[in-house]
Amino acid sequence: MRYWLVISALVGIGVLALGSAARAAERERVVNIYSARHYQTDEQLYAGFTKATGIEVKWIEGDQDGLLERIRNEGRNSPADLFITVDAGRLWRADQSGLLAEVRSQVLEARIPASLRHPQGRWYGLATRARIIFYNRQLVDGEQIKTYEDLADPRWQGLVCIRSSSNIYNLSLLASLIAHHGAAAAEAWAAGVVANFARDPVGGDTDQLRGLASGECGIALANTYYFARLMRSKAERDQALVKAVGVIFPNQNGRGAHVNISGAAVLRTAPHPENARAFLEYLTSREAQVYFATVNNEYPVVGGFGGNKTLRKLGAFKADTINIAVFGENQAEAQRIFDRVGWK
Amino acid sequence: MARRLRFSPLRMVTLVSAALFALPVLTVVWHIFLPSDGNWAHLAATVLPRYVTNSLVLMLGVGAGVLVVGVATAWLVTACRFPGRRIFEWALILPLAVPTYVMAYAYTDFFQFSGPLQSGLRGLTGWGPQDLHLPEIRSLGGAILVFIAALFPYVYLVVRAAFLQRSAGILETGRTLGLGPGQLFRRLAVPLARPAMVAGLALALMETLADYGAVSYFGVQTFTTGIYRTWFSLGDRVAASQLSAGLLGFVVLLLLLERWSRRRARYHRADAGARRPARFDLQGWHRYGAAVVCGLPVLMGFVLPALVLLSMLLSLGEFNWPSHYGDWISNTLLLGLVTATVATGLALLIGSALRLGRSRVLAVAGRLAGLGYAIPGSIIAVGVLIPFAAFDNGLDSWMREVFGLSTGLLLTGTAAGLVFAYLVRFLSVSLQTVNSGFERLSPSLDAAAQSLGAGEGRLLRRLHLPLLKGTLLTAFLLVFVDVMKELPATLIMRPFNFDTLAVTAHNFAIDERLAEAALPSLTIVAVGLLPVIILARLIATSSTVAAAGEAGPGGPGFGLAGPQAMGYQGK
Numbered sequence: 064m065r066y067w068l069v070i071s072a073l074v075g076i077g078v079l080a081l082g083s084a085a086r087a088a089e090r091e092r093v094v095n096i097y098s099a100r101h102y103q104t105d106e107q108l109y110a111g112f113t114k115a116t117g118i119e120v121k122w123i124e125g126d127q128d129g130l131l132e133r134i135r136n137e138g139r140n141s142p143a144d145l146f147i148t149v150d151a152g153r154l155w156r157a158d159q160s161g162l163l164a165e166v167r168s169q170v171l172e173a174r175i176p177a178s179l180r181h182p183q184g185r186w187y188g189l190a191t192r193a194r195i196i197f198y199n200r201q202l203v204d205g206e207q208i209k210t211y212e213d214l215a216d217p218r219w220q221g222l223v224c225i226r227s228s229s230n231i232y233n234l235s236l237l238a239s240l241i242a243h244h245g246a247a248a249a250e251a252w253a254a255g256v257v258a259n260f261a262r263d264p265v266g267g268d269t270d271q272l273r274g275l276a277s278g279e280c281g282i283a284l285a286n287t288y289y290f291a292r293l294m295r296s297k298a299e300r301d302q303a304l305v306k307a308v309g310v311i312f313p314n315q316n317g318r319g320a321h322v323n324i325s326g327a328a329v330l331r332t333a334p335h336p337e338n339a340r341a342f343l344e345y346l347t348s349r350e351a352q353v354y355f356a357t358v359n360n361e362y363p364v365v366g367g368f369g370g371n372k373t374l375r376k377l378g379a380f381k382a383d384t385i386n387i388a389v390f391g392e393n394q395a396e397a398q399r400i401f402d403r404v405g406w407k
Numbered sequence: 408m409a410r411r412l413r414f415s416p417l418r419m420v421t422l423v424s425a426a427l428f429a430l431p432v433l434t435v436v437w438h439i440f441l442p443s444d445g446n447w448a449h450l451a452a453t454v455l456p457r458y459v460t461n462s463l464v465l466m467l468g469v470g471a472g473v474l475v476v477g478v479a480t481a482w483l484v485t486a487c488r489f490p491g492r493r494i495f496e497w498a499l500i501l502p503l504a505v506p507t508y509v510m511a512y513a514y515t516d517f518f519q520f521s522g523p524l525q526s527g528l529r530g531l532t533g534w535g536p537q538d539l540h541l542p543e544i545r546s547l548g549g550a551i552l553v554f555i556a557a558l559f560p561y562v563y564l565v566v567r568a569a570f571l572q573r574s575a576g577i578l579e580t581g582r583t584l585g586l587g588p589g590q591l592f593r594r595l596a597v598p599l600a601r602p603a604m605v606a607g608l609a610l611a612l613m614e615t616l617a618d619y620g621a622v623s624y625f626g627v628q629t630f631t632t633g634i635y636r637t638w639f640s641l642g643d644r645v646a647a648s649q650l651s652a653g654l655l656g657f658v659v660l661l662l663l664l665e666r667w668s669r670r671r672a673r674y675h676r677a678d679a680g681a682r683r684p685a686r687f688d689l690q691g692w693h694r695y696g697a698a699v700v701c702g703l704p705v706l707m708g709f710v711l712p713a714l715v716l717l718s719m720l721l722s723l724g725e726f727n728w729p730s731h732y733g734d735w736i737s738n739t740l741l742l743g744l745v746t747a748t749v750a751t752g753l754a755l756l757i758g759s760a761l762r763l764g765r766s767r768v769l770a771v772a773g774r775l776a777g778l779g780y781a782i783p784g785s786i787i788a789v790g791v792l793i794p795f796a797a798f799d800n801g802l803d804s805w806m807r808e809v810f811g812l813s814t815g816l817l818l819t820g821t822a823a824g825l826v827f828a829y830l831v832r833f834l835s836v837s838l839q840t841v842n843s844g845f846e847r848l849s850p851s852l853d854a855a856a857q858s859l860g861a862g863e864g865r866l867l868r869r870l871h872l873p874l875l876k877g878t879l880l881t882a883f884l885l886v887f888v889d890v891m892k893e894l895p896a897t898l899i900m901r902p903f904n905f906d907t908l909a910v911t912a913h914n915f916a917i918d919e920r921l922a923e924a925a926l927p928s929l930t931i932v933a934v935g936l937l938p939v940i941i942l943a944r945l946i947a948t949s950s951t952v953a954a955a956g957e958a959g960p961g962g963p964g965f966g967l968a969g970p971q972a973m974g975y976q977g978k
């Protein structure tokens with residue numbers, strides 16, 4: 064029995080030591096990031112911040128829902144300072160769970176347009192991407208398609224390719240349609256698009272674009288950065304694809320093209336809130352914004368193309384300015400609509 | 408008898424670890440009793456029937472496929488002589504090194520409409536894009552193909568061992584009575600190996616059910632993808648957990664089936680006759696037919712994916728070694744080694760306890776500890792996060808109140824927490840392996856040792872450990888390979904600045920940079936090859952030593968993988 068006493072005592076001491084070590088971390092010059100962006104190169108961004116401020120960046124990159132679940136369970140002891148996502152809906156959900164802190168910053172408010180941030184500063188957009196229409200120049204007359212609504216037109220039967228309905232970009236698009244037209248009209252639209260499918264939804268956005276190039280699809284929906292990446296690719300097959308495919312920024316005479324954000328939020332339980340805010344502000348600096356544009360072909364929130372020639376070539380467009388929080392509010396409804404109309 | 412009722416460290420270890428490792432699973436099951444957001448009616452009316460049908464069709468297709476491929480190849484390499492037999496004997500387990508999600512990327516790239524196969528065919532024949540339509544690879548049928556190619560080795564391993572050990576003598580008797588190879592196969596070998604077939608089948612089907620990566624990439628809506636969608640898109644964790652509990656129902660059915668199939672199986676054999684099975688010399692085209700039958704699965708399960716990945720890598724043009732490449736490998740190895748060591752050690756302790764103290768409580772505990780195998784990794788991860796974080800936060804509050812000290816998160820977000828999640832998922836692999844190793848040791852050995860006054864500890868050290876060396880190595884390697892391929896739990900639970908090969912491959916793939924995902928994917932295959940080759944060497948050794956003791960088709964638990972799977976004989 065004496066054995067066990069000694070062991071328990073040792074374990075107890077170990078726990079205490081570890082605990083105080085963990086608390087010591089609070090005073091460290093560190094910012095802890097839970098990021099759903101998974102671009103290996105984001106490390107350059109972190110390094111830039113460390114260089115500018117001396118604050119070390121620690122990160123976990125993972126699946127946004129999993130990370131959110133982790134933060135939620137870690138509770139008040141969560142080490143997470145900043146949560147970075149690639150979709151506004153997730154930020155909305157984190158906010159609904161009461162996880163996000165209000166951050167007031169004149170820098171952020173001056174740099175980021177109001178539609179791309181939370182009214183009370185609970186999250187901020189950092190870069191945007193538009194979800195737009197692409198078509199095969201031989202199979203489809205691009206002049207005939209002006210809007211997302213056109214995709215449901217029966218004349219495009221057997222031509223439309225788009226990925227699965229559990230994909231967050233599709234959920235956010237339908238959520239925006241619900242906001243603009245109401246749930247019933249959105250459901251009719253989704254049913255019309257399903258009736259026009261060239262094939263069951265498979266693969267990612269790039270796969271839909273490849274489907275256009277091979278002639279399997281006539282019309283596809285994809286995010287801008289996937290296409291821009293192909294435009295910048297040196298591979299022969301990618302260049303052939305870019306030549307064969309036409310680009311349509313939808314709803315330019317109306318509300319504008321659907322845009323989503325890479326966004327970030329400071330957590331209510333953040334152990335280093337000041338460092339987190341500094342990092343947020345850094346992400347809107349010229350250096351970081353140019354990085355978003357250069358490395359991942361995203362549009363800087365501060366405006367312009369961030370010196371990205373490909374984005375410039377793709378052209379300026381009018382973006383939908385509805386506050387992107389609605390993507391989150393309508394997400395579950397959007398999923399139910401997709402389920403009902405049989406959009407796999 | 409009094410010995411069994413006494414407090415024993417072994418029994419304590421068993422009960423405590425069973426409770427610990429069952430905790431995440433029970434956390435999931437517990438959600439059955441919670442009210443959900445009312446998404447059930449919606450699910451039942453829209454997608455649930457499709458989830459269930461797809462999962463059932465998937466299981467049927469994969470089940471039939473792995474059985475046919477696994478049994479046919481196992482029979483050919485054990486009972487026949489044909490060109491390349493000795494190579495196929497070990498090459499047939501190479502697909503174990505390829506994760507299913509990696510195989511899905513590779514198959515898509517190769518078979519899809521815009522891929523090299525179909526483009527090549529169109530180029531060759533001059534057909535236009537609308538003329539030739541091979542079936543879409545990213546479909547239910549394609550998923551079945553991928554799972555068969557990836558998972559048939561489980562059946563192959565178990566059945567091959569059964570053919571080697573269980574039936575060598577009987578088969579010879581059959582031969583002397585004038586049965587040809589076909590008749591022997593149908594009338595003796597298959598009926599004798601049936602329990603082993605079901606054991607391998609259960610293993611393959613559990614992997615199929617738990618898979619998320621491959622099916623979601625293929626856009627096939629199964630029970631597992633349904634769980635994710637309910638949880639994430641509908642934001643209803645309770646309904647998602649209830650679906651997971653439903654998935655557990657499938658699993659329990661599988662396990663019952665497996666137990667039922669070997670209800671009358673005997674486990675150990677008193678004699679230790681070493682007999683090498685005689686092989687049929689195949690004649691004429693049969694020789695090459697056999698080589699093709701064995702070669703095709705190796706081609707589909709290993710050669711093709713490896714080549715596709717390689718060509719993707721080369722297509723990158725400019726190639727730079729990623730700066731963290733070494734870290735990815737060392738992190739992967741570290742997690743694999745630690746988890747496999749702990750899993751093997753625990754399995755030995757639990758196995759011993761089960762063997763020495765034949766009590767119902769212990770048997771149930773052992774079974775509970777292995778339930779996690781068929782549950783998707785991210786569900787396990789959440790099942791681990793909930794109690795762990797609750798423990799951490801509870802302890803923290805208590806320490807603050809009593810000592811005014813904050814302990815923060817001690818377990819959550821550490822490598823230890825991640826290893827724990829792995830153990831929840833993969834402990835059953837080592838447990839089953841070790842258990843069925845124990846089954847081959849005659850209990851009279853223990854009785855003899857005990858009558859000579861050996862206590863539990865001595866028995867374990869001096870008898871079980873040396874006798875089970877090979878079995879333990881097998882268990883270690885199997886867990887290692889599984890951990891290396893694990894993705895969803897790793898994604899959610901890993902510590903800061905800690906990437907593994909699987910995580911990196913996934914991050915590239917989900918960002919639709921398949922060519923860049925090729926390097927980490929290939930590395931997983933390469934790193935996984937090492938343990939698989941060691942396994943293969945064990946196999947080669949075992950085919951020359953014939954049955955030293957009858958291998959039961961499985962352990963007292965679920966009898967999933969076993970050293971009988973490797974056909975390894977403890978020396």
